[in-house]
Amino acid sequence: MSKKNLKRNGRYLYAIIEASEEKTFGSIGMDGSDVYLIVEDKTAAVVSDVPNKKIRPQRKNIAAHHAVLNKIMEEITPLPMAFGIIADGEQAIRKILADNRDVFREQFATVSGKVEMGMRISYDVPNIFEYFISTDSEIRAARDQYFGGNREPSQEAKLELGRMFNRQLNANREEYTNQVIEILDDYCDDIKENKCRNEQEVTSLACLINRSDQKRFEEGVFESARHFDNNFSFEYNGPWSPHNFVNILIEL
Amino acid sequence: MAKVQKTTDSSSLAEVVDRILDKGIVVDAWAKISLVGIELISIEARVVIASVETYLKYAEAIGLTAAAAAPA
Numbered sequence A: 001m002s003k004k005n006l007k008r009n010g011r012y013l014y015a016i017i018e019a020s021e022e023k024t025f026g027s028i029g030m031d032g033s034d035v036y037l038i039v040e041d042k043t044a045a046v047v048s049d050v051p052n053k054k055i056r057p058q059r060k061n062i063a064a065h066h067a068v069l070n071k072i073m074e075e076i077t078p079l080p081m082a083f084g085i086i087a088d089g090e091q092a093i094r095k096i097l098a099d100n101r102d103v104f105r106e107q108f109a110t111v112s113g114k115v116e117m118g119m120r121i122s123y124d125v126p127n128i129f130e131y132f133i134s135t136d137s138e139i140r141a142a143r144d145q146y147f148g149g150n151r152e153p154s155q156e157a158k159l160e161l162g163r164m165f166n167r168q169l170n171a172n173r174e175e176y177t178n179q180v181i182e183i184l185d186d187y188c189d190d191i192k193e194n195k196c197r198n199e200q201e202v203t204s205l206a207c208l209i210n211r212s213d214q215k216r217f218e219e220g221v222f223e224s225a226r227h228f229d230n231n232f233s234f235e236y237n238g239p240w241s242p243h244n245f246v247n248i249l250i251e252l
Numbered sequence B: 001m002a003k004v005q006k007t008t009d010s011s012s013l014a015e016v017v018d019r020i021l022d023k024g025i026v027v028d029a030w031a032k033i034s035l036v037g038i039e040l041i042s043i044e045a046r047v048v049i050a051s052v053e054t055y056l057k058y059a060e061a062i063g064l065t066a067a068a069a070a071p072a
Helices: A059-073 A090-099 A101-111 A128-135 A137-147 A155-187 A211-225 B013-022 B028-034 B039-045 B052-069
Strands: A010-018 A022-024 A034-042 A043-049 A114-125 A190-194 A201-210 A231-240 B003-007
Touching: A010 A034, A010 A059, A010 A090, A022 A059, A034 A101, A043 A059, A043 A090, A059 A211, A059 B013, A090 A101, A114 A155, A114 A211, A128 A137, A128 A155, A128 B052, A137 A155, A137 B052, A155 A190, A155 A201, A155 A211, A155 B052, A201 A211, A211 A231, A231 B028
Parallel strands: A231 B003
Antiparallel strands: A010 A043, A022 A034, A034 A043, A114 A201, A114 A231, A190 A201
């Protein structure tokens, strides 16, 4: 493939890493493009050439971005880019690397030799509303009051009941999350809490740990799970690039 | 004790989407031109925002537990 033909095309960015020498990673990028490094003073951008500057967040494109990060992770912990960042060309990337060198170095120091693990707790019950009715007397009493008669409850009554459930759901989440973080703190360098995706979820955490501590982290998850009964389930995954611990917005 | 399960990252697109679409380094001017059709995939990862609609949905669901518990 001639590089000349691609001269005016975009460079898709996957990650920023510490590197002193140019290197290629094979044809594992967007649409099978070659992934390589643009190095500027010991800081490098992991990129591939893409034919235009718009990219859709389709499954295969997201998978390619993820696959490149996984490949880099085999050797070094990268600072992952968010999906869909495309530069005009090599010069623009060199400028970004030079202008933000200190920020990148600071981040390298934070995540070097580390990986991110995900940990999620969910209610393991067939119906979350029935579970709350059976465990929360306040919500049960409100239900009986509003839905006990023959008439459909008013809009206000429904809103009140819905708010009450929401409040309790969040209060429980906070309590359980704090309980788990207190235990996991001993097993992690850093923990970030993410928003829950649905009512069934209790907590969603991202944990930064040493690469070699994955077995230990697992023990921490089991230790946390011992404090919960079988109405809850714990799920963990990883290792990931440290997505939740690299948060840089570069404004041009 | 709660059940503990390890999931491999490839098994969950939502986990990947959560991380790759929403986190990491962003270059503002470059991101805007590249993200076309972001709503296509991010819907499933969207966080539930509590709202009037949500409260009413909760109330209806709680109401159904009353119907289920009522004597036949």
